[in-house]
Amino acid sequence: MIAIGFEGSANKLGIGIIKDDEILSNVRHTYITPPGEGFLPRETAQHHREHILPILKKALSDAKLELKDVDVICYTKGPGMGAPLNVAALVARTVAQMFNKPIVAVNHCVGHIEMGRLITKSDNPIVLYVSGGNTQVIAYSQQRYRIFGETIDIAVGNCLDRFARLLNLSNDPSPGYNIEQLAKKGEKLATLPYVVKGMDVSFSGILSHAESQYEAWINEGYTKEDLCFTLQETVFAMLIEITERAMAHVGSKEVLIVGGVGCNERLQQMMGVMCEERGAKLYATDERFCIDNGVMIAVAGLLQFRADKCRGTPWTKTNVVQRFRTDDVYVSWRDD
Amino acid sequence: MTYTIPESTLIAQGAEARLYKGTYLGKSVLIKERFEKNYRHPTLDTRLTKERIKAEARALVKAKSAGVATPTIYLVDYNRRSIFMEYIENSTTLKAFIDEHISKKNDVKDLIENIASALGKVVAQLHAVCIVHGDLTTSNILLKDSDKLLTSQPSSDVSDQFIAIDFGLAKTESTSEDAAVDLYVLERSLSSAHAELPDLFKIIYRSYQKHFKNNSRLKEIIAKYEDVKARGRKRTMVG
Numbered sequence: 124m125i126a127i128g129f130e131g132s133a134n135k136l137g138i139g140i141i142k143d144d145e146i147l148s149n150v151r152h153t154y155i156t157p158p159g160e161g162f163l164p165r166e167t168a169q170h171h172r173e174h175i176l177p178i179l180k181k182a183l184s185d186a187k188l189e190l191k192d193v194d195v196i197c198y199t200k201g202p203g204m205g206a207p208l209n210v211a212a213l214v215a216r217t218v219a220q221m222f223n224k225p226i227v228a229v230n231h232c233v234g235h236i237e238m239g240r241l242i243t244k245s246d247n248p249i250v251l252y253v254s255g256g257n258t259q260v261i262a263y264s265q266q267r268y269r270i271f272g273e274t275i276d277i278a279v280g281n282c283l284d285r286f287a288r289l290l291n292l293s294n295d296p297s298p299g300y301n302i303e304q305l306a307k308k309g310e311k312l313a314t315l316p317y318v319v320k321g322m323d324v325s326f327s328g329i330l331s332h333a334e335s336q337y338e339a340w341i342n343e344g345y346t347k348e349d350l351c352f353t354l355q356e357t358v359f360a361m362l363i364e365i366t367e368r369a370m371a372h373v374g375s376k377e378v379l380i381v382g383g384v385g386c387n388e389r390l391q392q393m394m395g396v397m398c399e400e401r402g403a404k405l406y407a408t409d410e411r412f413c414i415d416n417g418v419m420i421a422v423a424g425l426l427q428f429r430a431d432k433c434r435g436t437p438w439t440k441t442n443v444v445q446r447f448r449t450d451d452v453y454v455s456w457r458d459d
Numbered sequence: 460m461t462y463t464i465p466e467s468t469l470i471a472q473g474a475e476a477r478l479y480k481g482t483y484l485g486k487s488v489l490i491k492e493r494f495e496k497n498y499r500h501p502t503l504d505t506r507l508t509k510e511r512i513k514a515e516a517r518a519l520v521k522a523k524s525a526g527v528a529t530p531t532i533y534l535v536d537y538n539r540r541s542i543f544m545e546y547i548e549n550s551t552t553l554k555a556f557i558d559e560h561i562s563k564k565n566d567v568k569d570l571i572e573n574i575a576s577a578l579g580k581v582v583a584q585l586h587a588v589c590i591v592h593g594d595l596t597t598s599n600i601l602l603k604d605s606d607k608l609l610t611s612q613p614s615s616d617v618s619d620q621f622i623a624i625d626f627g628l629a630k631t632e633s634t635s636e637d638a639a640v641d642l643y644v645l646e647r648s649l650s651s652a653h654a655e656l657p658d659l660f661k662i663i664y665r666s667y668q669k670h671f672k673n674n675s676r677l678k679e680i681i682a683k684y685e686d687v688k689a690r691g692r693k694r695t696m697v698g
């Protein structure tokens with residue numbers, strides 16, 4: 124069966140095509156803002172409108188297919204920013220109507236998880252989902268992806284992005300990537316708040332502390348490299364800690380990292396060390412798959428479609444929603 | 460500090476420590492060693508380990524004097540990153556007990572009522588003296604002689620079999636907001652790890668309120684708890 128996935132919930136616009144478990148194409152275009160600026164809904168939606176048709180054409184030609192060959196259209200229902208979500212949803216609905224194809228509404232977070240499971244062949248891992256808008260520790264139980272821990276304020280990716288803005292770093296290809304490169308050259312660790320509550324974390328205090336200390340740090344001789352290093356060492360340690368706590372609590376021996384921050388090599392390395400210390404196995408993917416993309420939506424959509432006896436989402440429910448929790452989704456396709 | 464390091468055997472690796480059983484001054488002890496976490500920067504690791512050993516030792520003592528059963532501390536050794544405490548014989552975690560005797564079992568309504576009420580009472584006793592646990596989960600409650608629970612009468616107070624452990628993230632001088640977050644952490648850990656028992660937290664919360672003696676502080680905590688919950692629901696999730 125052939126599925127196409129449309130993703131545009133944040134600043135990445137992606138379309139991907141799969142044939143069963145095989146990836147036929149994966150095309151993405153990212154809206155990049157000038158240094159010091161974040162992306163806003165209106166401009167992001169504008170970006171998506173400009174690029175969605177060329178991306179669709181490329182995804183089809185990479186896959187050597189036409190839309191009539193596709194069996195099911197999948198799109199991101201949420202969570203995300205309303206206006207950008209709507210651009211991808213509108214095109215998905217239009218295509219579905221034009222070619223008389225079933226359509227499936229997909230939860231973005233579940234897309235990350237299912238894609239990660241497919242690529243890494245991990246069976247039932249604890250999932251650390253880290254991106255610009257989400258920070259969650261997830262485990263599957265009884266037809267739902269249950270959220271064991273999460274951020275109680277801002278997401279880790281948002282913390283990294285805003286820290287990059289404070290340092291006036293480039294957003295190309297992404298603020299997180301540039302922090303990672305600078306951090307590799309950092310040596311001196313400054314002191315940042317470290318806030319863990321059970322399996323939850325908090326990052327907003329770190330950010331406000333960094334904002335108020337920034338000049339003092341520079342005067343004390345800390346370089347931008349040192350500060351990026353400090354930020355990564357601190358926030359990633361918090362993430363590893365809550366992941367480990369969840370593993371101990373449920374007795375799990377597998378971890379899967381998904382989401383845009385998940386391609387950070389230092390985060391993967393730290394997680395690998397933790398896993399080794401407790402005899403567990405780490406699964407991670409590279410930037411093609413952990414950063415938002417269309418394939419993940421196709422993967423989760425196809426699972427849902429098949430489990431649902433190929434019925435698809437009723438037309439009246441093919442809207443978008445800005446808030447849509449991972450544990451709101453009934454996982455009909457797993458039988459464990 | 461000099462003492463002979465007792466022979467000991469590794470019994471478990473918890474969320475952040477390795478747990479050994481040994482003998483110290485003729486007593487059976489549990490040695491909780493917060494071993495070096497090689498994934499984190501040594502400076503950060505040293506700082507956190509010190510903070511947590513200190514928090515755990517303090518809270519274990521303070522909780523005990525507030526009437527909550529906790530393992531007695533025998534020795535704190537920062538150099539070995541270890542706390543020596545009373546080994547609780549014949550104990551099981553509440554998590555293991557629920558998984559074995561309650562989940563997917565019939566006729567356990569009274570048992571659920573008893574254990575959830577006991578847990579509510581324990582949390583109330585802690586919060587009443589401004590201790591927040593910081594990691595309230597069913598893995599961090601030990602049950603002593605848990606077999607006796609299976610034959611306990613309906614509506615009996617079984618809290619004397621509950622032993623609170625793992626206070627590394629505790630605060631001993633906490634605010635109402637901290638207490639509210641403590642409750643929220645507990646609620647979420649129950650709804651994720653014990654999803655098959657959706658009423659657990661409701662019973663705990665009812666018992667918590669019943670056993671909380673200071674009414675004005677309780678009201679404050681309840682209001683904060685509602686705030687914390689609402690914040691959780693409102694969080695946007697972009698990207």
Ligand SMILES: Nc1ncnc2c1ncn2[C@@H]1O[C@H](COP(=O)(O)OP(=O)(O)O)[C@@H](O)[C@H]1O
Pocket residue numbers: 371471472473474475476477478489491530544545546547548550552598599624625626627
């Ligand atoms: N005093 C004790 N007596 C007996 N067993 C204990 C005691 N303290 C801890 N344990 C066992 O060790 C496990 C982990 O202990 P805990 O203090 O929760 O460490 P961690 O912070 O690593 O989770 C507990 O679940 C329990 O099985």
Ligand SMILES: [Mg+2]
Pocket residue numbers: 473474598599625
């Ligand atoms: Mg524990």
